[in-house]
Amino acid sequence: MNESVSRRHFLSRGITGVSAVWATAHWPALLAAATHAHQAAKSATPPKFAFFTTDEAKEIDAITSCIIPSDDTPGAHEAGVVYFIDRGLTTFGVDDQKTYREGLPELQSRVAEMFQGKSRFSELTPEQQDEFLHSFDDQSQPGRQRRFRTSPGAQNFFETLRQHTIAGFLIDPDYGGNRDGVGWKVIGREREHMFQPPFGYYDKGYPGWEAAAKEETKEAEKK
Amino acid sequence: MTADQPKYKTSDVVDFVIVGSGAAGGVLAKELSTNGFRVVVLEQGPYLTEADFTHNEIEILALDKLTNHPKLQPTTVRKTPDEKAKPQRALVYGRCVGGTSVHFTANFWRFHEIDFIERSKVGAVPGSTLVNWPITYADLEPYYTKVEWEIGVSGLAGASPFDPPRSKPYPMPPLPVKSSGVLFERATRRLGWHPFPAPMAILSQPRPGRSACIQCGYCLGFGCEVGAKSSSLVAAIRVAERTGRCEIRPNSYVHRIELNANGRAIGAVYFDEKRNTHLQKAKAVVVCANGAETPRLLLLSANKQFPDGLANSSGLVGKNLMFNSGGTVTGVYDKPLNDYKGYCVSRVLHDFYELDHEKVGFYGGGGLDARYDFTPISFAFGGIPPETPRWGKDFKAALAHNFTRTMEIFCHGTSLPVENNSFSLDPDLKDAWGLPALRLTYKDHADDLKLASWLFDRAHAIHEAAGAVKKWSLPPQEQQFGVHLLGTCRMGNDPKTSVINPDHRTHDVKNLFLCDGSSLVTSGRGQPTMTIMALAFRAADRITALAKRGEIGA
Numbered sequence: 127m128n129e130s131v132s133r134r135h136f137l138s139r140g141i142t143g144v145s146a147v148w149a150t151a152h153w154p155a156l157l158a159a160a161t162h163a164h165q166a167a168k169s170a171t172p173p174k175f176a177f178f179t180t181d182e183a184k185e186i187d188a189i190t191s192c193i194i195p196s197d198d199t200p201g202a203h204e205a206g207v208v209y210f211i212d213r214g215l216t217t218f219g220v221d222d223q224k225t226y227r228e229g230l231p232e233l234q235s236r237v238a239e240m241f242q243g244k245s246r247f248s249e250l251t252p253e254q255q256d257e258f259l260h261s262f263d264d265q266s267q268p269g270r271q272r273r274f275r276t277s278p279g280a281q282n283f284f285e286t287l288r289q290h291t292i293a294g295f296l297i298d299p300d301y302g303g304n305r306d307g308v309g310w311k312v313i314g315r316e317r318e319h320m321f322q323p324p325f326g327y328y329d330k331g332y333p334g335w336e337a338a339a340k341e342e343t344k345e346a347e348k349k
Numbered sequence: 350m351t352a353d354q355p356k357y358k359t360s361d362v363v364d365f366v367i368v369g370s371g372a373a374g375g376v377l378a379k380e381l382s383t384n385g386f387r388v389v390v391l392e393q394g395p396y397l398t399e400a401d402f403t404h405n406e407i408e409i410l411a412l413d414k415l416t417n418h419p420k421l422q423p424t425t426v427r428k429t430p431d432e433k434a435k436p437q438r439a440l441v442y443g444r445c446v447g448g449t450s451v452h453f454t455a456n457f458w459r460f461h462e463i464d465f466i467e468r469s470k471v472g473a474v475p476g477s478t479l480v481n482w483p484i485t486y487a488d489l490e491p492y493y494t495k496v497e498w499e500i501g502v503s504g505l506a507g508a509s510p511f512d513p514p515r516s517k518p519y520p521m522p523p524l525p526v527k528s529s530g531v532l533f534e535r536a537t538r539r540l541g542w543h544p545f546p547a548p549m550a551i552l553s554q555p556r557p558g559r560s561a562c563i564q565c566g567y568c569l570g571f572g573c574e575v576g577a578k579s580s581s582l583v584a585a586i587r588v589a590e591r592t593g594r595c596e597i598r599p600n601s602y603v604h605r606i607e608l609n610a611n612g613r614a615i616g617a618v619y620f621d622e623k624r625n626t627h628l629q630k631a632k633a634v635v636v637c638a639n640g641a642e643t644p645r646l647l648l649l650s651a652n653k654q655f656p657d658g659l660a661n662s663s664g665l666v667g668k669n670l671m672f673n674s675g676g677t678v679t680g681v682y683d684k685p686l687n688d689y690k691g692y693c694v695s696r697v698l699h700d701f702y703e704l705d706h707e708k709v710g711f712y713g714g715g716g717l718d719a720r721y722d723f724t725p726i727s728f729a730f731g732g733i734p735p736e737t738p739r740w741g742k743d744f745k746a747a748l749a750h751n752f753t754r755t756m757e758i759f760c761h762g763t764s765l766p767v768e769n770n771s772f773s774l775d776p777d778l779k780d781a782w783g784l785p786a787l788r789l790t791y792k793d794h795a796d797d798l799k800l801a802s803w804l805f806d807r808a809h810a811i812h813e814a815a816g817a818v819k820k821w822s823l824p825p826q827e828q829q830f831g832v833h834l835l836g837t838c839r840m841g842n843d844p845k846t847s848v849i850n851p852d853h854r855t856h857d858v859k860n861l862f863l864c865d866g867s868s869l870v871t872s873g874r875g876q877p878t879m880t881i882m883a884l885a886f887r888a889a890d891r892i893t894a895l896a897k898r899g900e901i902g903a
């Protein structure tokens with residue numbers, strides 16, 4: 127997914143009368159591979175990767191694990207995000223293959239520039255990994271020193287990977303990805319297909335339209 | 350698809366061929382076939398039904414299963430006519446039987462009296478081609494009522510003091526309130542305003558063959574798998590099919606209206622699924638293809654007799670496009686709202702529908718609503734505060750904390766008609782069928798942006814009064830993308846300044862009718878589908894009367 131497109135659509139939400147859902151109109155076609163990711167992530171034996179080498183998969187897993195880390199709750203690793211991306215790149219996401227083919231080596235050569243004697247992201251300490259990924263932060267962001275001006279290729283790769291990681295973590299588990307619904311557990315989304323009121327904290331005990339209107343009138347009179 | 354559907358031959362001269370099966374086309378198909386006419390509906394998209402309406406975000410949203418596909422039908426965008434347009438997605442519309450009414454949010458406000466007579470009330474607006482409608486709210490009121498009862502709209506009559514007069518209450522009570530609605534209702538009352546239960550084209554009580562809403566939370570962008578959402582698919586087309594006189598022909602992409610030597614329409618030319626070309630003959634043609642594709646079809650139908658496109662003697666086909674202005678102010682609250690559950694909008698505010706332009710310094714007005722229209726993935730892309738880190742521990746923490754605690758206040762407003770704002774044919778880019786692509790030219794009238802800012806301020810005040818822990822909005826920006834496609838073949842009495850007359854008949858071609866968002870003269874305050882359906886019910890009455898008098902036909 128092209129960054130300028132996704133960003134433009136994100137920004138366009140500010141004005142267009144277009145709702146959030148259309149911000150996703152430019153989702154990477156790669157998302158369509160989720161079913162496989164679901165199966166792969168569920169099976170006990172790790173499947174063979176279709177696009178990545180084992181080494182590359184290790185790198186992707188490490189980066190996605192920084193984007194959505196595993197802390198006291200599951201992260202991208204537990205959700206099987208790397209399998210989701212791998213499968214996607216050989217099916218509906220073939221257009222993104224180039225981004226990964228060129229982007230990952232470029233990213234790794236940046237690793238070598240920043241940290242002597244290291245050539246893989248997964249070899250870095252957690253602190254070094256964070257420092258490295260901060261070099262991709264928006265230049266306009268205030269108060270952050272950038273050690274390197276990253277090239278557009280690596281930047282685009284990181285942004286693509288970021289979006290794919292989010293998708294692989296939060297996609298509806300019924301349709302693949304998001305192993306065991308861990309992503310939904312993290313954000314507090316229940317798995318039921320239909321719901322009944324009260325939905326949340328604030329509509330509990332709602333007295334009904336007319337009663338609520340009277341309550342407010344009484345309150346206004348008190349004042 | 351019911352078994353009652355007839356199968357017409359393309360050489361059969363049916364009474365009407367209807368192009369498009371959305372909010373307008375579906376209603377016209379129902380009304381005209383019920384009135385005894387033989388009808389063929391040509392829909393460019395597939396015939397999908399409840400079984401196809403999954404919650405699969407991938408196929409529905411990412412792969413455009415229900416909507417126009419940007420690869421098959423690319424578009425270009427520019428701000429002003431002197432620019433060269435660049436390839437960019439300009440619009441989303443429904444591309445399946447039922448059209449956009451399949452995937453829309455289903456907000457169903459009526460337009461108010463002011464929307465029809467605003468030009469008289471406010472005078473000329475510099476930089477805008479604002480005019481009155483040739484019909485009034487009173488003319489349309491019976492048809493609004495018809496929509497509510499026949500299509501199925503839930504709501505509470507009399508709850509809003511700003512509502513225009515109505516001849517009947519709603520046929521069913523409003524849907525249950527959501528947490529966002531309670532916060533919004535209490536806050537706006539405290540501010541001295543007048544919230545009301547949202548009128549929604551979603552059933553709160555079952556109807557034959559249709560379930561009441563099950564509160565699954567997948568309205569916007571998705572089709573309803575239980576038939577609770579009152580799309581033209583479930584609420585009109587199935588009735589049309591049961592008459593035994595109406596054929597719905599999906600995967601039929603109309604690209605030309607064929608005329609005879611007298612300048613009368615004789616039918617519609619379309620590609621079938623295999624890209625073979627057919628001419629479906631008819632006594633009259635009714636185009637309901639939406640505010641972008643209707644003008645495009647007229648422009649694509651240019652011939653020697655009409656070199657600038659069909660029905661375009663005014664030069665206004667495709668022009669005066671309006672998208673509706675507005676945007677979102679987002680708030681985060683202390684306790685979970687769980688607003689991802691259930692339909693989108695439960696409370697609305699119309700206190701600012703009609704603003705005093707001299708007092709506020711700009712023209713226009715709007716409505717506000719409390720809503721939540723995110724899926725989990727779109728929330729991660731666009732629902733968290735803009736300054737949140739884009740990855741890492743804090744990013745994850747923001748998703749985890751905010752997903753259940755967020756609500757939006759959506760500001761819906763007028764767009765002023767501006768003649769340069771338009772859909773036209775791109776001179777270079779072609780679609781997958783080799784036809785000229787749609788080109789969008791759009792630059793918001795300055796007042797539309799001022800209105801959006803003004804409404805944003807009120808939305809911030811509501812979040813404040815409701816006790817939001819945090820709130821934010823992005824500054825209003827010029828639009829380059831639309832889903833409300835309005836005004837591009839406007840209705841009027843004068844053939845020099847309008848494309849169709851109040852009967853929806855084109856001024857230039859006597860048996861060619863247009864009815865959809867393109868017919869609108871003003872944009873209303875943001876929820877056009879109710880008015881499009883009401884116009885379609887009214888158009889059906891007018892067209893039926895003309896046909897019975899023998900006034901249409903080639």
